[in-house]
Amino acid sequence: GDSVTQMEGPVTLSEEAFLTINCTYTATGYPSLFWYVQYPGEGLQLLLKATKADDKGSNKGFEATYRKETTSFHLEKGSVQVSDSAVYFCALSGGSQGNLIFGKGTKLSVKP
Amino acid sequence: ETGVTQTPRHLVMGMTNKKSLKCEQHLGHNAMYWYKQSAKKPLELMFVYNFKEQTENNSVPSRFSPECPNSSHLFLHLHTLQPEDSALYLCASSQEAPGDYGYTFGSGTRLTVV
Numbered sequence: 426g427d428s429v430t431q432m433e434g435p436v437t438l439s440e441e442a443f444l445t446i447n448c449t450y451t452a453t454g455y456p457s458l459f460w461y462v463q464y465p466g467e468g469l470q471l472l473l474k475a476t477k478a479d480d481k482g483s484n485k486g487f488e489a490t491y492r493k494e495t496t497s498f499h500l501e502k503g504s505v506q507v508s509d510s511a512v513y514f515c516a517l518s519g520g521s522q523g524n525l526i527f528g529k530g531t532k533l534s535v536k537p
Numbered sequence: 538e539t540g541v542t543q544t545p546r547h548l549v550m551g552m553t554n555k556k557s558l559k560c561e562q563h564l565g566h567n568a569m570y571w572y573k574q575s576a577k578k579p580l581e582l583m584f585v586y587n588f589k590e591q592t593e594n595n596s597v598p599s600r601f602s603p604e605c606p607n608s609s610h611l612f613l614h615l616h617t618l619q620p621e622d623s624a625l626y627l628c629a630s631s632q633e634a635p636g637d638y639g640y641t642f643g644s645g646t647r648l649t650v651v
Contacts, residue, residue, distance in 0.1 A: 428648050430565075457639075459639050461639075461642075466644075467645075468541075468543075468627050468629075468642035468643050468644045468645045469627070469629075469640075469642040470642070471639045471640075471641070473638055514580070516639075518639075520583065522587075522592060522593060523586060524570070524582060524593065525582075525640055526637065527579055527580040528579065529577075529578070529579045530580075
């Protein structure tokens with residue numbers, strides 16, 4: 426079945442460091458891909474998305490490119506801030522109903 | 538405010554209690570979902586409703602009983618729960634076909650079963 430694999434956390438970075446969180450997927454067909462962010466005590470918020478191969482999603486300085494050849498959708502940010510500390514989830518639309526399938530999440534901690 | 542409101546935010550209940558979680562959205566979405574989020578585990582899809590009809594039940598124990606009276610409201614009725622049911626329960630909504638738009642999530646209900 427369809428699945429998402431993302432790098433294990435936690436990831437700890439200093440402020441202004443470069444961030445990469447890896448995400449790979451297995452899917453039949455051509456899913457849409459998403460990154461969600463969950464701040465402490467909150468639900469998940471859509472961060473960015475891409476609906477077809479080579480699309481780049483971007484928001485709040487975060488970017489991810491839909492790579493069909495490597496089945497990847499890695500999240501990047503050039504300079505992280507303390508306020509980016511959160512758990513990040515990669516997801517794809519899959520299954521018979523197109524429901525979202527999530528990775529396990531990667532916790533990011535940014536130190537001043 | 539995300540557009541999806543869940544109440545209560547926190548709930549502590551005994552194993553013999555009966556309680557209900559409520560979810561409400563006014564985004565004009567037609568699909569609603571319950572997810573369970575436990576520590577160290579992936580998000581688990583529990584139930585899916587499309588136009589008030591249940592379209593998916595992922596082998597959820599019968600002590601969890603969903604109800605969707607209309608496209609804007611979703612309930613999760615709880616009875617005789619176990620301590621391992623303690624988790625964050627998230628409600629989400631989407632257009633009928635979520636593929637291109639994703640979901641909008643509520644802030645969740647933190648459930649503790651004692």
